[in-house]
Amino acid sequence: MRIPLPLIRTSSGSHPGGRSAMTCRFRCGDACFHEVPNTTDNPYVGDVIAGALSRRSVMRAAAVVTAAAAAGTAATVAAAPSAEAAPATTDKPTNKGARGLRFTPVAPNTTDAVTVPEGYGQNVVIRWGEPILRGAPAFDPEKQTAKAQAQQFGYNCDFLALLPLPGEYNRQILVANHEYTDEILMFRGYDAANPTREQVEIAWAAHGLSAVVVEGEQKTGRLKPVPRHPLNRRITATTEFRITGPAAGSDLLKTSADPSGTKALGTLNNCAGGTTPWGTTLHGEENFNQYFANSSRATDKRYGIGTGATERKWELFDKRFDVAQEPNEVHRFGYVVELDPYDPHSTPRKHTALGRFKHEGATVRLTDDGRPVVYSGDDERFDYFYKFVGSKRMKKGSSRAVREHNLSLLDAGTLYVAKLTGDSPAIEIDGTGKLPSDGEFDGSGEWIPLATATADGAVSHVEGMTAEEVFVFTRLAGDKVGATKMDRPEDIEPNPHTGKVYVALTNNSNRGKTGYAGVDEANPRNSNKHGQVLELTERWNRADSTKFAWSLFLVAGDPNDPATYFAGFPKDQVSPISCPDNVAFDPYGNLWISTDGAQLGSHDGLFGVATRGDRRGELKQFLTVPKGAETCGPIVQDRRVLVAVQHPGEIDGADVENPASTWPDGPGTYVRPAVVAVWRKDGCDIGV
Template sequence: MNPTRTLLPMLGHTRGGRSAATCHFKCADACTKPDCNTSSNSYFKDVAEQALSRRQMLGLGAIGASALVVGPQLFGAQQANAAAPLTLAGKQPAGGGKLGFTAIDPVSRSVDDLSVPEGYEWHSIIRWGDPLFKKTPVLDPTKQSAKHQGEQFGYNCDYLDIIVDKYSGRTGVLVANHEYTNEDMMFDAAWFEANKDEARRIAMNAHGFSVVEITRKKNEKKWTYVQGGERNRRITLSTEFRVDGPAAGSELLKTAADPTGAKVLGTLNNCSGGTTPWGTVLSGEENFDQYFRGRGTAEEARYGIGTAATGRGWEDTDPRFGLNHEGFENEANRFGWIVEIDPQNPNSTPVKHTSLGRFKHEGANVRIAKNGKAVAYSGDDSRFEYVYKFVSADTYRKNDRRHNMTLLSKGDLYVARFTGNSPASQIDGSGALPSDGAFDGTGTWLPLVVGGKSKVEGMSVDEVLVYTRIAADKVGATKMDRPEDVEPSPVSGKLYIALTNNSDRGKAGKEGAMEQNPRVSNRDGHIIELTEAGNDATATKFTWNILLVAGDPKINSSTYFSGYPADKVSPISCPDNLAFDSAGNLWISTDGAPSTIGYADALHKVTLTGKDRGRVEQFLAVPTGAETCGPVVHDKDGSVFVSVQHPGEGGSFAQPASLFPDFAKDAGSAARGQFYGPRPTVVQVFAPASNNGKGKGRGKGHQG
């Protein structure tokens, strides 16, 4: 057994099928540590007792109130689209019709396969360790090196996009980031102990991004990746990033290695992301705290950085990960940003955008407002943290990519305050609906930086951007239940916010239930639907409602699906990444369902309009130990793409808990180019041409 496994604080404390290894390697056992947000800001009760109507609370009058209901509920998707903002972006649908399928039954968390609807099949496009360049060797765990890993597909793929070249339709690029590594599963225990520095450098190079060209044959749906493609690229912890925005060059970002405070080597713990209207890819640096050994400052504590030796021990191999090393006190301040890469240019320098603030970004998604401003939305993925938006100073120019790539460099930053419209006494923490029949209310985007000036008393602009959590505390933002993906609908313009869970809500000394977070011990999470005033992305007022309160209705009476019958939905828990199809349906991938409802993590479709609003239908389930990440829906082609992250987590190199995706069953398989054990993988699920997405019933796919 790998000695690292004896250091897992969550052993014996996880519920259901959640692996203690996932807690350890993904977020450094965050559940065992105190919540970082100890502020006492809360404004819900002051307003909620008034139980005002939406119109009164917004102060918009008849015109503003009526604008909020213009959408597909009344006019249909075509007319709603005409009223939508100029451009929306994220994981854009490929266009065309709906993806036809019959929901599969929930799948046991012990099933080591990808389960898909009848009439569909699946194949792996690219796996951890697959070579990106012509002379790169295939993965051989007995001969792995940092150099090899820096030229191979990275570990634990999360955010994903499939960007098809418009001129051909049969070529494109696959972009994936790599959130974290699990050294127990990557390395033989004895080899790791004898080669710790090299193993750590391998792990460093398994982080970052992979960009690979993809292709498919004429009249075929199946995509394959191109080894040696001209746009292929690996971005790792040795790749130079340019720092831009108001905090670039700040004293808070300078180190001995970079006295300019304007360039950083590498990116860490990249989680979700988004593709911009100008074709670049954004990604959020999330649980970066776990990589640094801190000095014990209040600022470090607010971001979860501890003073003990880290579990990874990188500070012993590279001094910049030890903040107590002279000259590297600010190194952690150089992580926690939104990064932007150009997948079309392998020689471009990626950027860290300080204008969007520093926190544990799940990701960022951009829409273009009616006045042409680029607006980016982000969630801070920790318990009791906040939702943010950025509004660019300049405007979008069609067909001017060079200009548009500067839009996130300068602008205004806001954080959300939510208020409910029901009496506080009716929000009792059980999840029971208030008397008006909905969890809903209004909200305000509170300014942090506007017009290049700080709006936070006692903090300069660079302090607000480097210590954004502290700034948001000061202005009284609303604490949420792990806000993860924040996605604008490409049809209606409404925002959807995934609140994954918060089992600490309502515990002694911690904030209790509020209408926007209506359950204590919220283990299953919920989804908020947010409409900005006038459907204007630059507005500072909004209304909101809870689309669904997740869980398994058979075992949890507090679930809610916008009025859709709870006995007719697929159970869903721990919403994480979001996407849309061309008809405007919401797709939700999950992270944590094995420990809450006992089923494998999955991908679900949710109807947002009409009589079926709130209907949840399960499309697929991932293998044992895995998380569903980065859904991309190309429904015109009858295809869905997902990143299957950490399959078999909880096993070890010597005793794998999964054999996905190759199901190689002998150690000699490495000699045949197959790794004996699980490999994080990007998967395509598709209906063959003869089916065209009209599958019925439930079935399993097969690996390609």
């Protein structure tokens, strides 16, 4: 019998979610200390919409921008296989673990470093501030400028994508989200009450996305950036975007700077994302609410937009961040953004057909007839998760016409929200996490249609709301149709081997408290500190089905706690895990989970878990990140694992003069978010 891995027993304080107060302050605008936006009792019967929304019923479709890309990129990666194509298991029982997970687990620790298994090497691929565009200066943290930052790798990398680069040996395009900035750790002597215009403009430039070509070493998994490559690109908080889909041109999206309602400046708080089978990347705008000041509308309260000044005080330097002056600017954020990394001159777009909420990500699979299906979670306590089913088929090829067609795929289709029903008596779901008598937390579910967009217009399926309102105030639509309140739905990913869909639910400290929703079979623990992972099986394994079965694949926490569950695998043989956030799959169909705000005393990390076979539920920790950091954007290839190390050193009381971490460059340097690559030193595949 394997010796159970130890837990580190240290006090993490009383701050919700295991994060530092500093992280909550800059990342999500102290969401945990504000009233939960979803105070409804589904089905929603409130009058918040009355008198507050526009009443237009005819939608306009936006024009498609021209883009060109390499042919056939990832064209089959996201397609769901048929049930017959997926064997019951590809693993024979061994003493080494499931194929892809045969490594010695990293023990829980609080080391100020990226800690990897024995026999593995690592390198920092790219850091905040490294020059990527032609003419960009070397990073000097004491002499930062907005112009320089707009040419350098941005701050707080999150989602990562690696796309092939045909014709360039051993090179790929790395695309990274830059979720948010922490000015206290960026600027020496930062005065939060009186930021300078230069500091604010640097922060604008440090948000957004980076696309940078990277080159691998032939004998290792080491990666390094290729500066000044013609495909390298920065997208910032001031880059022009095209608003597309059914809400484009809506009165709800028109501003004094953009009376057309079709052009937005910038993207903010990009969290997780996804890659598409047609060779683009998707990026979810998450906690956009924290950037906007002085709201007084009931609809804004449902999105957590404050009534006073913001933390960063951008509203003092640009009126579009002041809701009192520009009431519709906030309606232009909270969407899924699409970028064509193969065309550095293309205009990125915001897809209104995928709804407006705090998108944790957007992952894609194809229906049997080639239509896109996009899954996305709304990262808020007691909010919902969604699915978009496109109505247009993807085309293969690399011509301009084909690229234009594929870039319009996410503008037409139906948006759905999930409603789950448990199959156990309510009395057996007592809030402790004790399994019901049938031995599983499971049940059935349905995708409830909210609105359908076509090339000619859009139709609402929600009584009392126009289609335009559904796509702009999607949370309200979910309230009205009785969607299931979840424990912070984050990343959602379909397994490319089986078609099953996995939903990371990070935590919910308010579950079961007075005045809030109680437990249900999908969210079975009161004051849920550690989160869970939901497994969905679409009916007939069809991505466009409106019915599904579900079960809790993992109930996270200390394996010694009877309230935890690891798909039935012996709990004395798994690593402890808390607060699942981002998910990804390796070439063998194992699920890899990164954590955010773990509450077991160890630093956050990356874990792999078998999803099928005799070792289904066997979970092993692959790495941990430095002090104060979060593990983001995992990519697991045959011979390389990539993670984004976000907000290292973000510990209460830390600043430039008194850093809590010295990662990645050691004492006397600024702590810098960065991307890390990990590989086997013997050159063999990961975990075999």
